[in-house]
Amino acid sequence: MSDPDAPPRPARGRRLLVAVLAAAVVLPLAATVLAHAFSTPEIPFLERPEGRCLEGTPFVLENAAWMRFHHWEFLRWLREEAVRYGRRGVLTLNKCRECHPSRAAFCDRCHDSTSLTPDCFGCHYYP
Amino acid sequence: MERREFLKAAAGTAAAAACGVYALRVLTAKGMEGLGGEEPPAGRRWGMLVDLAKCREGCTVCLDACRSENNVAFFGDPRIDIHWIRKVAVRKQVGGRTEEKEVLLLCNHCDEPPCAQVCPVQATYKRHDGIVIVDQHRCIGCRYCMIACPYSARYFNFRDHEDWPNREHARRSHGVAESCNLCAHRLDRGRKPACVEACEALGPAALAVGDLNDPGDPVAKAVATRSVKRLKEDLGTRPKVYYEGL
Amino acid sequence: MEVTFGRIEQPSARYRLAMIVFAAMALAGLSATLVAAKEGLALTGMTNRVPWGLQIVMAVYYIGLSAGSLVISGLYGVFGKSDYKPFARIAVYVAMVFLIAGLLSILTDQGRMDRVFVEPFVYFNLRSMFSINPSLYLERRRTTKVVATLAFGWAFCVHSGTGAIFGFGSRVLYESPLLPASFVAAAMASGCAFMILLIVGLFRATRRPLDADLVVWLGRFLAVCILVVVYFLFMENAYRVYVVELRSAAMFYLFGGFHSVLFWFGLVLVGLLVPMFLLFWRRTGRDLRWILVASALVVFGVLCERYVIVLPGLLHPQEILPGMEIVKSPVEEGVVAYGGSIVEVLQALGVFGVVALLFLFGLRTFKLLPSEARSTRAAP
Numbered sequence: 001m002s003d004p005d006a007p008p009r010p011a012r013g014r015r016l017l018v019a020v021l022a023a024a025v026v027l028p029l030a031a032t033v034l035a036h037a038f039s040t041p042e043i044p045f046l047e048r049p050e051g052r053c054l055e056g057t058p059f060v061l062e063n064a065a066w067m068r069f070h071h072w073e074f075l076r077w078l079r080e081e082a083v084r085y086g087r088r089g090v091l092t093l094n095k096c097r098e099c100h101p102s103r104a105a106f107c108d109r110c111h112d113s114t115s116l117t118p119d120c121f122g123c124h125y126y127p
Numbered sequence: 128m129e130r131r132e133f134l135k136a137a138a139g140t141a142a143a144a145a146c147g148v149y150a151l152r153v154l155t156a157k158g159m160e161g162l163g164g165e166e167p168p169a170g171r172r173w174g175m176l177v178d179l180a181k182c183r184e185g186c187t188v189c190l191d192a193c194r195s196e197n198n199v200a201f202f203g204d205p206r207i208d209i210h211w212i213r214k215v216a217v218r219k220q221v222g223g224r225t226e227e228k229e230v231l232l233l234c235n236h237c238d239e240p241p242c243a244q245v246c247p248v249q250a251t252y253k254r255h256d257g258i259v260i261v262d263q264h265r266c267i268g269c270r271y272c273m274i275a276c277p278y279s280a281r282y283f284n285f286r287d288h289e290d291w292p293n294r295e296h297a298r299r300s301h302g303v304a305e306s307c308n309l310c311a312h313r314l315d316r317g318r319k320p321a322c323v324e325a326c327e328a329l330g331p332a333a334l335a336v337g338d339l340n341d342p343g344d345p346v347a348k349a350v351a352t353r354s355v356k357r358l359k360e361d362l363g364t365r366p367k368v369y370y371e372g373l
Numbered sequence: 374m375e376v377t378f379g380r381i382e383q384p385s386a387r388y389r390l391a392m393i394v395f396a397a398m399a400l401a402g403l404s405a406t407l408v409a410a411k412e413g414l415a416l417t418g419m420t421n422r423v424p425w426g427l428q429i430v431m432a433v434y435y436i437g438l439s440a441g442s443l444v445i446s447g448l449y450g451v452f453g454k455s456d457y458k459p460f461a462r463i464a465v466y467v468a469m470v471f472l473i474a475g476l477l478s479i480l481t482d483q484g485r486m487d488r489v490f491v492e493p494f495v496y497f498n499l500r501s502m503f504s505i506n507p508s509l510y511l512e513r514r515r516t517t518k519v520v521a522t523l524a525f526g527w528a529f530c531v532h533s534g535t536g537a538i539f540g541f542g543s544r545v546l547y548e549s550p551l552l553p554a555s556f557v558a559a560a561m562a563s564g565c566a567f568m569i570l571l572i573v574g575l576f577r578a579t580r581r582p583l584d585a586d587l588v589v590w591l592g593r594f595l596a597v598c599i600l601v602v603v604y605f606l607f608m609e610n611a612y613r614v615y616v617v618e619l620r621s622a623a624m625f626y627l628f629g630g631f632h633s634v635l636f637w638f639g640l641v642l643v644g645l646l647v648p649m650f651l652l653f654w655r656r657t658g659r660d661l662r663w664i665l666v667a668s669a670l671v672v673f674g675v676l677c678e679r680y681v682i683v684l685p686g687l688l689h690p691q692e693i694l695p696g697m698e699i700v701k702s703p704v705e706e707g708v709v710a711y712g713g714s715i716v717e718v719l720q721a722l723g724v725f726g727v728v729a730l731l732f733l734f735g736l737r738t739f740k741l742l743p744s745e746a747r748s749t750r751a752a753p
Contacts, residue, residue, distance in 0.1 A: 013384075013737065014737065014738055017738065079264060082312075082315075083260070083262050083264070084252075084254075084262065085254075085255075086254055086255075086256065086258075086311060086314075086315045087315070088312065088315040088316055094295055119264075119300075122300045123263065123297040123298050123299055123300055124297050125291065125294035125295070125297075205703060205704055205705055206420035206421065206422070206705060207415055207420055207421060208421075208703065208704065209421070210703055210704060213702065213703050213704060214703070215694075215699050215701060215702040215703075215706070216699070216700045216701035216702070217694055217697040217698060217699050217700065218697065218698045218700050219696065219697045219698070220696075227700070230694060230697075232693065248488075265488070266484070266485065266488075267483050267484065267485050267486075267488045267489050268414075268483045268484015268485045269479075269482075269483055269484070270419075270424035270425060270484070273421070273424040274424060274425060274544070274547075274687070277691060277693075278691075278693055279421075279422070279691055279693060279704075282421050283414070283419075283421055283424055283484065284413065284484070285413050285414050285415035285419070285420075285421075286412070286413040286415040287413060300485075301412070301413030301414070301415075301484065302410075302413060302414065302483070302484025302485040303484055303485060304484070358693060358694070359692075359693070359695065373694075
């Protein structure tokens with residue numbers, strides 16, 4: 001059901017629409033590609049990080065640099081263990097609070113600067 | 128035809144990617160099993176016994192304990208208030224005379240939970256120990272579980288609430304569904320649910336929780352030997368909350 | 374007969390006005406949705422006892438309209454009725470637009486909209502009708518006859534499935550294996566009626582020649598659909614009234630409040646009987662104006678039907694403690710009421726605004742409008 005006899009002269013509004021849509025697709029892609037081309041991203045931890053893992057897991061809790069990058073993976077694992085499988089130990093989100101009492105200093109500082117809004121604290125208490 | 132080729136290739140890639148993603152999920156799920164944490168003893172099946180003869184009239188200790196343990200929302204509006212456990216007064220015709228009593232209603236932790244069956248994201252599910260629980264991190268708030276529950280035991284967080292009595296334990300954001308989870312966080316650590324604890328503190332307890340798979344457990348014994356009832360047994364949901372003197 | 378298709382090249386003043394009106398509706402809906410997403414669904418009329426409301430009614434309605442519109446395109450694509458080829462494109466486009474409307478209604482109704490784009494795809498639950506369904510919505514296109522037939526069958530599954538969300542539940546007034554089938558029948562009726570209105574409206578507004586015979590035939594098709602709906606409706610209610618266990622629920626459904634008014638007047642009288650009379654009576658059944666009236670009534674009637682599918686089943690109490698009467702409870706027990714709030718109404722309007730914009734946009738962007746629609750046969 002193509003129609004060959006239609007004139008190939010798109011209306012002005014349509015050309016604009018196509019341009020906007022194309023820009024919406026191309027620009028973010030281009031920006032990402034360029035950003036990567038002109039930066040030398042640090043790829044963290046190709047080597048095994050220093051420190052002991054939490055027993056039976058790949059989580060190196062005692063390595064602060066590791067935690068800075070991967071604490072969310074650890075927390076998510078903790079959450080699945082507790083909520084889905086009922087395996088609850090001494091480690092909880094509340095436990096973090098004992099040594100790092102300030103959310104503003106410990107969590108928000110980094111999250112804000114990287115514009116991350118994790119959904120934890122609406123329901124989990126962290127002053 | 129170029130477009131057709133492109134579509135074919137795209138569909139193929141998408142299908143392959145989908146398979147890959149699911150395989151990965153299965154593999155990682157397998158890999159995660161049994162990684163540390165405290166493994167609960169295998170084969171436990173939690174159940175609850177409500178002995179209505181021992182339930183004190185007008186007493187709300189268990190309700191209050193539940194509310195302050197689990198940060199259950201209360202707004203004073205019966206349309207949107209949340210009650211993991213609630214007490215209703217019922218009237219019953221027994222041989223020509225009217226009998227009035229109070230009944231505790233809560234999530235029945237069915238062995239065949241309709242709420243878990245309908246949940247589109249598996250946020251509501253039955254744990255291996257039989258507790259029906261909502262993963263509040265995953266619930267999208269579609270409320271299909273509330274439609275499916277034959278006991279009207281599920282509630283939705285229509286609004287945020289300010290009260291946060293138990294700060295060691297999470298509250299819920301608005302937009303997710305919830306119901307009694309038998310204080311799974313306490314049972315996992317070897318403690319009794321808040322309502323049971325509060326009831327026991329008063330004297331002979333109307334509420335008891337126990338392992339139905341353990342023949343020596345008092346609740347399992349009571350279920351096996353005494354005259355107990357479950358709600359709407361004809362539905363085949365096989366609740367694990369048993370009533371004595373209903 | 375070779376049909377050429379075109380788009381609206383020069384938008385008229387009416388076109389622009391419609392765009393503005395729909396854009397305003399969409400904006401109102403968007404703001405209502407944002408407020409509800411921030412404050413919670415307490416702003417709607419829904420409660421713990423009535424957890425589904427107007428938005429679900431609208432979603433079900435739109436999904437039905439989508440199926441019905443696809444049937445019109447299927448007249449050519451599947452059944453080879455070449456007279457209806459001119460309507461095929463527009464019907465498919467309308468079907469797509471309504472599908473978007475349905476999904477948008479469901480989306481805006483979720484408690485946690487932010488999670489909708491992640492969780493259902495990661496944690497698909499094969500046992501949930503709600504989950505099985507949207508996956509059926511995904512792929513529907515129409516290029517060749519084979520694909521059209523597939524799409525047709527697919528659509529049939531989709532809409533049976535939507536019915537099944539309700540039909541396979543545990544509530545007395547939901548529990549019915551007949552519901553998916555009657556859902557599809559009502560979907561066809563509403564879609565056909567809507568397409569009649571739309572086609573005649575579009576052809577008139579853009580001054581394209583349209584053979585009245587084609588619409589008359591569509592009107593007959595609509596009349597048959599209505600007959601099927603009436604049959605299902607009768608069987609379902611007769612069954613409920615007859616079975617002792619369901620009788621009180623059936624009485625509640627038929628004579629229990631506002632929904633009963635919608636049922637008897639909105640659906641049965643205005644939505645089914647009057648249009649059926651108009652379409653089957655020789656004098657009005659061939660008159661374009663009366664067919665349009667009948668179609669409008671059906672479009673309204675099926676909306677009422679969707680309401681009485683969704684809500685009475687929730688308003689009617691579940692018997693939690695059989696044989697006992699609950700006299701005091703901290704939550705609502707017994708028969709409850711539902712009233713949509715302004716937020717819900719705005720959301721519903723907004724969804725309509727969005728998809729109406731999409732439709733108007735499509736008229737300018739894609740070649741949907743046929744040059745003409747002529748009947749190749751003599752009038753039946």
